[in-house]
Amino acid sequence: xxxxxxxxxxxAGTRILIKIKQGKEESGIVxxxxxxxxxxxxxxxGYNIGIKKRDIKSVKILEKPEKGEExxxxxxxxxxxxxxxxxxxxxxxxxxxxxxxxVKWLTKPSEFFKFYPEIFDFVDIKIINPFMKASExxxxxxxxxxxxxxxxxxxxxxxxxxxxxxGTDFLHYTASALSFMLRDLKKPVVLTxxxxxxxxxxxxxxxxxxxxxxxxxxxxxxxxxxGHANSSDEYCYALRGTKVRKMHTSRRDTFRxxxxxxxxxxxxxxxxxKISEYKKxxxxxxxxxxxxxxxxxxxxxxxxxxPKILDAFKGYKGIVIEMSGLGHVITxxxxxxxxxxxxxxxxxxxxxxxxxxLYGRLDPMVYSPGRELEKIGIIYLSDMLPETALVKLGxxxxxxxxxxxxxxxxxxxxxxxxxxxxxxxxxx
Amino acid sequence: xxxxxxxxxxxAGTRILIKIKQGKEESGIVxxxxxxxxxxxxxxxGYNIGIKKRDIKSVKILEKPEKGEExxxxxxxxxxxxxxxxxxxxxxxxxxxxxxxxVKWLTKPSEFFKFYPEIFDFVDIKIINPFMKASExxxxxxxxxxxxxxxxxxxxxxxxxxxxxxGTDFLHYTASALSFMLRDLKKPVVLTxxxxxxxxxxxxxxxxxxxxxxxxxxxxxxxxxxGHANSSDEYCYALRGTKVRKMHTSRRDTFRxxxxxxxxxxxxxxxxxKISEYKKxxxxxxxxxxxxxxxxxxxxxxxxxxPKILDAFKGYKGIVIEMSGLGHVITxxxxxxxxxxxxxxxxxxxxxxxxxxLYGRLDPMVYSPGRELEKIGIIYLSDMLPETALVKLGxxxxxxxxxxxxxxxxxxxxxxxxxxxxxxxxxx
Numbered sequence: 068x069x070x071x072x073x074x075x076x077x078x079a080g081t082r083i084l085i086k087i088k089q090g091k092e093e094s095g096i097v098x099x100x101x102x103x104x105x106x107x108x109x110x111x112x113g114y115n116i117g118i119k120k121r122d123i124k125s126v127k128i129l130e131k132p133e134k135g136e137e138x139x140x141x142x143x144x145x146x147x148x149x150x151x152x153x154x155x156x157x158x159x160x161x162x163x164x165x166x167x168x169x170v171k172w173l174t175k176p177s178e179f180f181k182f183y184p185e186i187f188d189f190v191d192i193k194i195i196n197p198f199m200k201a202s203e204x205x206x207x208x209x210x211x212x213x214x215x216x217x218x219x220x221x222x223x224x225x226x227x228x229x230x231x232x233x234g235t236d237f238l239h240y241t242a243s244a245l246s247f248m249l250r251d252l253k254k255p256v257v258l259t260x261x262x263x264x265x266x267x268x269x270x271x272x273x274x275x276x277x278x279x280x281x282x283x284x285x286x287x288x289x290x291x292x293x294g295h296a297n298s299s300d301e302y303c304y305a306l307r308g309t310k311v312r313k314m315h316t317s318r319r320d321t322f323r324x325x326x327x328x329x330x331x332x333x334x335x336x337x338x339x340x341k342i343s344e345y346k347k348x349x350x351x352x353x354x355x356x357x358x359x360x361x362x363x364x365x366x367x368x369x370x371x372x373x374p375k376i377l378d379a380f381k382g383y384k385g386i387v388i389e390m391s392g393l394g395h396v397i398t399x400x401x402x403x404x405x406x407x408x409x410x411x412x413x414x415x416x417x418x419x420x421x422x423x424x425l426y427g428r429l430d431p432m433v434y435s436p437g438r439e440l441e442k443i444g445i446i447y448l449s450d451m452l453p454e455t456a457l458v459k460l461g462x463x464x465x466x467x468x469x470x471x472x473x474x475x476x477x478x479x480x481x482x483x484x485x486x487x488x489x490x491x492x493x494x495x
Numbered sequence: 496x497x498x499x500x501x502x503x504x505x506x507a508g509t510r511i512l513i514k515i516k517q518g519k520e521e522s523g524i525v526x527x528x529x530x531x532x533x534x535x536x537x538x539x540x541g542y543n544i545g546i547k548k549r550d551i552k553s554v555k556i557l558e559k560p561e562k563g564e565e566x567x568x569x570x571x572x573x574x575x576x577x578x579x580x581x582x583x584x585x586x587x588x589x590x591x592x593x594x595x596x597x598v599k600w601l602t603k604p605s606e607f608f609k610f611y612p613e614i615f616d617f618v619d620i621k622i623i624n625p626f627m628k629a630s631e632x633x634x635x636x637x638x639x640x641x642x643x644x645x646x647x648x649x650x651x652x653x654x655x656x657x658x659x660x661x662g663t664d665f666l667h668y669t670a671s672a673l674s675f676m677l678r679d680l681k682k683p684v685v686l687t688x689x690x691x692x693x694x695x696x697x698x699x700x701x702x703x704x705x706x707x708x709x710x711x712x713x714x715x716x717x718x719x720x721x722g723h724a725n726s727s728d729e730y731c732y733a734l735r736g737t738k739v740r741k742m743h744t745s746r747r748d749t750f751r752x753x754x755x756x757x758x759x760x761x762x763x764x765x766x767x768x769k770i771s772e773y774k775k776x777x778x779x780x781x782x783x784x785x786x787x788x789x790x791x792x793x794x795x796x797x798x799x800x801x802p803k804i805l806d807a808f809k810g811y812k813g814i815v816i817e818m819s820g821l822g823h824v825i826t827x828x829x830x831x832x833x834x835x836x837x838x839x840x841x842x843x844x845x846x847x848x849x850x851x852x853l854y855g856r857l858d859p860m861v862y863s864p865g866r867e868l869e870k871i872g873i874i875y876l877s878d879m880l881p882e883t884a885l886v887k888l889g890x891x892x893x894x895x896x897x898x899x900x901x902x903x904x905x906x907x908x909x910x911x912x913x914x915x916x917x918x919x920x921x922x923x
Binding site (some may be wrong): 201202203204205206207208234235236237240313314315316317318321361364365366367368369370371372376378379389391392393395396397398399400402422424425426427428429430434436454457 | 629663664665742789792795804806807820827850852855857
C-alpha cells in the first residue's frame with residue numbers, strides 16, 4: 068500500500084513503528100488526531116507525540132486494534148479483579164475540540180477506553196456514567212447521587228474498589244462530601260482527574276488512572292484523591308478526601324494536602340509507600356448517609372467589608388466565614404460585625420469560622436476579637452479547610468437538630484477533617 | 496545586695512550575666528516579664544529565654560540601661576542614616592497580657608524601643624504612630640492615611656527609606672494598596688510584622704525588623720514585605736507588595752510569594768542576595784495617588800452557590816469573583832450565573848475574575864463556560880491574586896471613568912501585579 072493511503076486508513080488503537088526522515092524511529096499506539104497532517108502516537112512511556120505526516124519515511128503495522136466483541140470481552144475480562152469506574156465528566160472525560168481550540172466531552176465510555184487500553188489488561192472494569200458535567204456545575208444533589216452509586220458498587224461483593232473520575236475545579240468538594248456521606252468504609256474509594264485532556268501529549272490522565280487502579284486494589288479503606296505528586300510522571304499521591312484543595316489553575320500536581328501529609332505514594336507498577344496512618348480494608352457493608360441541607364453558604368471576609376452582607380443570608384441555616392488570621396473579623400467602629408453576627412446566631416443560624424490562610428489552625432483565644440467572637444457563639448473549626456467546612460455544615464445540618472448537638476457534630480472528627488497532631492513542622 | 500532584692504530591682508534594658516544553679520551561664524538584656532517568678536532575657540542570638548528566679552545562683556550587672564535624655568539622643572542619633580518607622584499596630588506592637596493570657600498593645604514607641612535597642616545603633620530612627628489597630632480592623636481609609644505618611648517621609652531628603660510595622664492578618668492588602676498608591680517610587684518602602692509578640696521567646700520581630708532596616712537602606716525602590724523566609728532565624732525574604740499572601744495562621748514564614756519569586760534574600764548583617772529584577776533607588780520625588788472607591792467587593796464562588804447572592808451588591812461599582820479553575824462559575828441549570836452577571840454588567844458594575852486556587856493563571860478560552868463569561872464582559876485578571884485584585888479595582892474605580900478605560904487600567908501591569916513570565920516551573 069502507498070504510504071500516503073496507509074496513513075489515511077490508520078485506525079486508532081493500531082500499534083505501529085514509524086521511521087522518520089531524519090532517521091529516528093518511534094513506536095506506539097495510534098490515537099485519534101484532529102489535525103489532518105499529524106499522526107498522534109501514544110508512546111510506551113505514556114506520553115503522546117504528534118508526528119507530521121510529511122516527515123514520515125515509513126510506517127510498519129505491529130498490531131491491529133481489537134474489534135467489537137473482542138474488545139467487549141476484554142472490558143468484561145473474567146477472572147481479573149473487578150473495579151467500578153464512575154465517570155462524571157471533567158477534562159479527564161474530554162478531548163480537544165478542533166472547531167473552538169477548546170475541549171469537548173467524550174460522551175461514551177468507549178471513547179474514553181480507547182485512550183487507556185492497558186488499564187483493562189489487569190482489571191475487570193465496569194464503567195458507570197450517571198452524567199457528564201464540568202465540576203463547577205455540580206452541587207450537593209450530584210454529591211448525593213455519586214455517593215449512592217459508589218455505595219452500591221462497594222456493597223457488591225465482586226467489586227474490589229471504586230474510582231470516580233471528575234472535573235478538577237471542585238473535585239475537592241466532592242471528595243469531602245463522599246468522606247462524610249460514606250460511613251464505615253470497608254473498601255477504597257478513589258477520586259481522580261486530569262488537568263490536560265487525554266489526547267494531549269502532556270496529559271496526566273494515564274498516570275492518574277493507573278495509580279487510581281492500584282489504589283482501588285490496595286488495602287486502604289478511605290475516600291482519597293489520587294493524582295500527580297509532582298511535575299514528573301513518576302508517581303501519584305493518595306490524599307485524604309477532607310484535607311485536600313486545588314491549589315493551581317493548571318499544574319498536574321494541583322491537588323495538595325493541607326495541614327497533613329499524604330496518605331501514601333503510589334507507583335503505576337503497583338508499588339505503594341505508606342506515609343500516614345489509614346483505615347484498612349475489611350469485610351462488611353459500607354453505610355450510606357447521603358444527606359445535605361442546601362441552605363448553607365461560604366463567605367470570605369476582606370478588609371473594610373460591610374457586615375450588611377450578612378443580610379443576604381436570610382433563610383440560610385448555616386454560614387462558614389473564612390476569617391482572617393487566627394479567626395478574626397471587624398470588631399470595632401462602624402463596620403463592627405458583632406451586632407449582625409449576634410442577630411444571625413439569635414435567629415438560629417449556625418455560624419462557623421474557618422481560616423482564609425488555608426494552612427494552620429484557628430485559635431480564638433489569643434486576641435481579644437477572637438475571644439469576643441467565640442463568646443457570641445461562633446464555632447471555630449481549627450485546621451479544617453473552608454471548603455470541607457461548608458460540606459460538613461450542610462451534612463451536619465441535614466442530620467442534627469439543636470444548637471448543642473450541631474456544635475458537637477461540627478467539632479467531632481468524623482472523616483479526618485481535623486488533624487490533632489498538626490504541628491509547626493508540616494509542609495506548606 | 497541580696498540576690499533576691501537585686502532581682503526585684505532589675506530594670507528592663509540592663510545587660511546581665513546569670514549563673515544558674517546547675518552550673519550554666521546566660522548573658523543578655525533583661526526585658527519586661529509579666530510572670531513574677533521569671534527573669535526574661537534577650538540573648539545575643541535574638542532569642543528570649545525565661546529563667547526561673549529560684550534556679551538562679553548569682554546575677555552580675557554588665558551594663559545599665561540608658562536613661563531619659565541619653566536614650567532620646569540615641570533615637571535621634573545624628574550622622575547615622577535616617578529611617579522612618581510608621582507603627583500601625585499588630586502583634587509586632589503588642590506584648591503578653593498576663594490578665595487574659597492573650598496580648599495587649601504597646602501604646603508608646605518607647606515601649607517598642609526597649610525590645611530592640613540594637614537597631615538604634617546603626618540608624619537614626621524616627622517613629623511615627625498614626626494609630627494602633629489590629630489589621631483586620633483596617634480599611635481603605637487607613638491605607639490612604641498610611642500612603643500619605645509614607646510619601647511625606649520619602650520626600651524628606653534626609654530619609655533613606657520607610658518601614659511600616661503592621662498586623663499580619665491583612666498586611667498583604669496594605670502592601671498592595673501602597674504598591675498602587677505610591678507612584679514613581681524612588682526609595683525603599685518596607686512592610687513588616689511579627690507573628691509572636693516581642694516579649695516571647697520565639698518572637699520573629701527582631702529578625703524581621705533588622706532585615707527591614709537593611710532593606711530600607713538598600714537600593715531597591717519597591718514596596719516590599721520583609722519577613723522570615725523559613726522557620727529558622729537566619730534570613731528574610733523581601734516580597735513584592737502585589738504578589739504576596741498570608742498563607743499560614745501562625746508560622747513565622749507565613750507570607751509567601753504567589754506566582755513569582757522573592758525580590759531578594761536579606762541577612763540581618765546587611766548581606767543581600769538579589770533574586771528577581773527590581774526598580775533601583777534614584778533621585779526625585781515619589782508621587783502620591785492615594786484614592787479608593789469603597790464600593791468594591793470580593794466574592795468567593797463555591798459549588799451550588801445561588802447567583803441571587805449577586806443581588807447583595809446593589810450600589811456597588813465593582814466585584815472581584817474568586818472563580819474556580821481557569822475562571823468558571825455555574826453556567827447551566829437553575830443556578831446559571833450568566834443572567835445575573837449580565838444584569839450587573841448591564842448596570843455598569845465592573846466584574847472581574849481572579850482565581851481561587853491562588854496559584855496559576857486564569858484562561859477563559861480553554862473551556863466553553865470561560866468563553867461565554869468572557870463574552871459577556873467579565874475582565875479576567877490572569878495571575879493576579881484575588882486580594883490584590885480587590886485593592887486594584889477600588890483604586891482604578893476612583894481614578895478612571897468609562898468601561899474601556901477601566902478595563903485597560905485593570906489589565907495594565909501597574910505595580911508588578913501581573914507576572915508575564917510565570918511558567919510551570921515556579922514554586923507552589
